[in-house]
Amino acid sequence: MPPVRVLTVEGATVTFGGRRVLDGVSFSVEAGEFVGLIGANGAGKTTLFRVVLGLLKPSAGTVRHLGRRVGYVPQKVAIEPDAPLRARDLVALGLDGERFGVRLPSRSRRERVDRMLEAVGAAAFADARVGTLSGGEQQRVLIAHALVGQPSLLVMDEPLANLDIKSGHEIVELVARLAVEQDLAVLLSAHEMNAILPHMDRVVYLAEGRAVSGTTGEVIRSDVLSELYRYPVKVLDVDGTVVVVGGHDVKVR
Amino acid sequence: MTNAWLAGSLVAVVAGVVGFFVVLRGATFAAHGVPLASFAGAAGASVVGVPAVVGLAVFSPVAAVAIGLLGRRRRSDVVTALVVAAMLGLGALFLSWTVEYASEIYALLFGEVLGVTGTEVWLSAALTGAALLAVATLYRPLLLSSVAGEVAEARGVRTARLELLFLVLMAVVTTLAVPVVGTLLMFTLMVGPPAAARAFVRSPLAAMAASVGIALVTVWLAIALAYETTWPIGFFVGIAGAAWYVLARVVAARRR
Ligand SMILES: Nc1ncnc2c1ncn2[C@@H]1O[C@H](COP(=O)(O)OP(=O)(O)OP(=O)(O)O)[C@@H](O)[C@H]1O
Ligand SMILES: [Mg+2]
Numbered sequence: 001m002p003p004v005r006v007l008t009v010e011g012a013t014v015t016f017g018g019r020r021v022l023d024g025v026s027f028s029v030e031a032g033e034f035v036g037l038i039g040a041n042g043a044g045k046t047t048l049f050r051v052v053l054g055l056l057k058p059s060a061g062t063v064r065h066l067g068r069r070v071g072y073v074p075q076k077v078a079i080e081p082d083a084p085l086r087a088r089d090l091v092a093l094g095l096d097g098e099r100f101g102v103r104l105p106s107r108s109r110r111e112r113v114d115r116m117l118e119a120v121g122a123a124a125f126a127d128a129r130v131g132t133l134s135g136g137e138q139q140r141v142l143i144a145h146a147l148v149g150q151p152s153l154l155v156m157d158e159p160l161a162n163l164d165i166k167s168g169h170e171i172v173e174l175v176a177r178l179a180v181e182q183d184l185a186v187l188l189s190a191h192e193m194n195a196i197l198p199h200m201d202r203v204v205y206l207a208e209g210r211a212v213s214g215t216t217g218e219v220i221r222s223d224v225l226s227e228l229y230r231y232p233v234k235v236l237d238v239d240g241t242v243v244v245v246g247g248h249d250v251k252v253r
Numbered sequence: 254m255t256n257a258w259l260a261g262s263l264v265a266v267v268a269g270v271v272g273f274f275v276v277l278r279g280a281t282f283a284a285h286g287v288p289l290a291s292f293a294g295a296a297g298a299s300v301v302g303v304p305a306v307v308g309l310a311v312f313s314p315v316a317a318v319a320i321g322l323l324g325r326r327r328r329s330d331v332v333t334a335l336v337v338a339a340m341l342g343l344g345a346l347f348l349s350w351t352v353e354y355a356s357e358i359y360a361l362l363f364g365e366v367l368g369v370t371g372t373e374v375w376l377s378a379a380l381t382g383a384a385l386l387a388v389a390t391l392y393r394p395l396l397l398s399s400v401a402g403e404v405a406e407a408r409g410v411r412t413a414r415l416e417l418l419f420l421v422l423m424a425v426v427t428t429l430a431v432p433v434v435g436t437l438l439m440f441t442l443m444v445g446p447p448a449a450a451r452a453f454v455r456s457p458l459a460a461m462a463a464s465v466g467i468a469l470v471t472v473w474l475a476i477a478l479a480y481e482t483t484w485p486i487g488f489f490v491g492i493a494g495a496a497w498y499v500l501a502r503v504v505a506a507r508r509r
Contacts, residue, residue, distance in 0.1 A: 053406075053407040054409075055406055069408075072403070072404055072408075077400065077401045079400050079401070082505075083400060083451070084277075084451045084454060084455055084456060084459070084460035085400055085457055086455050089457055090400070090401075093396065096393065097396070097397040097408060097410075098393070098394055098397070098405070098410045099393055100391065100394065101389070101390055101392075102389050102390075102392065103393065127455065128455075129455055142404075145404070
């Protein structure tokens with residue numbers, strides 16, 4: 001059976017004030033794949049996500065989705081601590097938050113929400129107000145919101161930006177595990193790539209409006225990354241774990 | 254007197270429900286601005302010699318749509334302030350052309366719930382029904398877009414259109430309430446009870462219910478006290494609105 005392409009972007013072009021931020025970007029994501037999107041600040045990662053999610057219409061090019069819906073986890077949400085919205089309320093909105101009309105609570109809905117909260121490790125704070133949770137806890141709740149509707153593609157913009165090393169690894173492992181369990185494709189952007197390296201099947205990198213994609217082994221190399229960031233970047237093997245570090249002072253022993 | 258209780262209760266219910274979203278969306282300034290702007294419409298109505306309600310009904314949706322459309326690309330607080338300023342300027346001009354309606358204008362600012370007629374109660378009931386139906390219809394997308402706009406948009410919610418609809422709903426609610434409790438008090442009722450309710454409960458529906466309950470108690474108390482003391486009802490609603498909030502903060506602080 002040929003792999004299903006859940007997302008196909010062809011020739012996406014976006015211009016802001018005469019500047020081409022995306023210039024004919026093409027790539028695709030297959031079912032069950034874990035794809036990392038990398039690129040320097042201002043390279044157009046968030047812009048590309050907005051195109052993929054249909055929030056921004058490209059001046060040229062097409063975006064095709066196959067399969068069920070798309071789940072989206074923004075980098076962060078600004079919810080005040082006082083807002084009367086529990087973690088479980090936000091996850092329940094993931095079931096059908098876009099629909100009009102009244103929906104009576106039901107046992108099966110409640111169970112789906114509970115199971116999802118459990119799966120992301122958010123059961124302990126299910127009844128807390130979302131606004132009072134820490135960045136990492138909110139991240140889990142947002143992931144549950146995105147996944148409870150059983151999407152075929154999960155899009156995450158810099159999910160690791162506010163997380164400490166442990167939380168970052170836990171979130172990535174969680175998503176990688178759920179991706180396998182739910183046959184989910186994952187597309188996420190990250191500056192700090194060490195946490196995602198062990199799980200990433202493919203890398204799409206953005207530079208000067210163009211996208212190049214390759215396997216992790218092809219892209220995560222000192223010469224390729226140094227060229228991409230125009231800055232010395234080294235890919236090292238530390239006790240069997242591949243790590244990426246940057247800076248003029250990095251010496252390889 | 255029965256009319257006052259009925260009209261006051263209807264206003265409290267609708268202010269509690271719509272106010273929940275006003276506070277959640279951080280739209281309190283617009284909630285303040287739309288009634289103020291529509292007050293200019295009432296002044297204008299007295300100039301041309303039509304009932305004040307007609308002026309309100311025309312001006313409040315216009316103000317709401319102006320705030321909604323202009324605020325899309327610019328800072329919405331600045332846009333709200335400028336729309337209100339322009340409308341108030343217009344209102345001042347209209348006022349200068351009328352002399353004999355001073356008491357009617359006063360009633361529009363502070364309401365005359367004790368003088369509500371049976372017809373006005375029926376009108377209030379119809380508008381309350383419509384407003385509640387609208388909130389029930391928009392409930393989920395409105396809730397999601399209030400707390401996580403981009404997530405809602407990525408799910409296909411037309412957030413800009415929803416924002417406009419919500420502002421118009423607020424305008425309709427204002428039209429309903431201003432002849433009863435006045436422009437200034439409507440604002441108090443749409444902000445005080447919902448803001449206080451959040452300290453007591455955690456879920457959206459519970460907060461909405463608590464907000465309605467607090468608004469009802471406020472209005473009932475104010476009507477009873479105004480009747481006993483002959484002081485203006487506005488005094489009691491205004492003070493109670495702020496007092497609930499202080500009480501709520503104390504409760505929240507002690508819980509921590
Ligand atoms: N609405 C907009 N109007 C004008 N320019 C924009 C707009 N949105 C983005 N840009 C520009 O497009 C470029 C790409 O922005 P984008 O946010 O996509 O970058 P990014 O790769 O996500 O960066 P970062 O790593 O810092 O998050 C930037 O130069 C930015 O200034
Ligand atoms: Mg970005």
